[in-house]
């Protein structure tokens with residue numbers, strides 16, 4: 001049986017769109033205008049970031065912030081810092097998708113229901129747009145109006161999560177594994193790094209910014225590890241159950257190269273079972289955090305039940 005759901009102060013169906021709107025307004029504000037020189041590059045950056053997306057990583061920052069605040073009302077400086085952290089993880093995520101879609105990587109032509117950045121612009125512009133989004137993310141963290149030691153901690157956390165021992169490293173293992181089979185453990189390690197690391201960092205950033213106690217941090221770490229993996233398992237399930245129009249993306253080289261997935265290794269039922277186990281682990285990790293973690297619990301459900 002899954003752990004009890006705590007009724008949140010604000011319904012998730014209202015909370016999530018409000019956070020999506022909040023981070024999208026911030027993203028629009030921090031991205032250079034399309035007419036600022038070099039216009040084509042800025043146009044491509046805006047196209048990559050502002051063209052939809054579920055904003056799960058931003059939502060995790062805000063929800064982890066809510067769960068970590070010492071009092072119900074956050075200081076306005078903490079609210080602003082959460083906005084900057086949410087912007088940072090969405091910029092990094094957009095950069096990773098732009099580069100992942102390139103012909104030298106997955107060679108995808110459709111993303112979020114629109115032509116990928118290299119198709120809409122050109123390959124060099126797509127590469128540079130990704131390159132430029134990454135430092136913009138760190139600039140955003142550097143603008144957080146909180147104690148400098150916490151800013152440094154946040155910068156270090158994100159840098160580690162997306163570097164050679166995190167997201168980029170996971171992508172490298174993925175590229176190296178073409179034409180080879182990975183053992184279950186190696187597959188899990190690759191996904192933990194490639195997809196899980198940024199999702200985990202999003203949760204922990206919210207905690208750092210909101211001054212999480214050590215007990216809360218411990219709960220956040222366990223929750224983050226579970227949902228980081230759950231996200232990839234759900235993605236593998238969706239790749240075989242959802243139609244491409246709903247997903248808004250093409251299969252790319254990944255599918256053509258027949259790489260191992262949770263569905264190919266565990267079967268559809270096995271993958272679904274694992275997904276529900278991970279959701280239960282995530283929810284169980286939140287129990288010591290009490291009602292303030294309700295939106296994190298809802299995000300775990302959202303990841304399990306998402307259809308795109």
Ligand code: GRG
Nearest residue numbers: 053054055056096099100112168171194195235
């Ligand atoms: C190229 C440096 C570099 C890294 C790429 C994250 C990643 C590493 C590649 C993405 C490949 C991929 C599609 C992985 C499956 C899980 C995933 C990250 C899906 C896309 O994330 P969503 O569903 O996308 O949150 P939206 O569009 O909703 O933001």
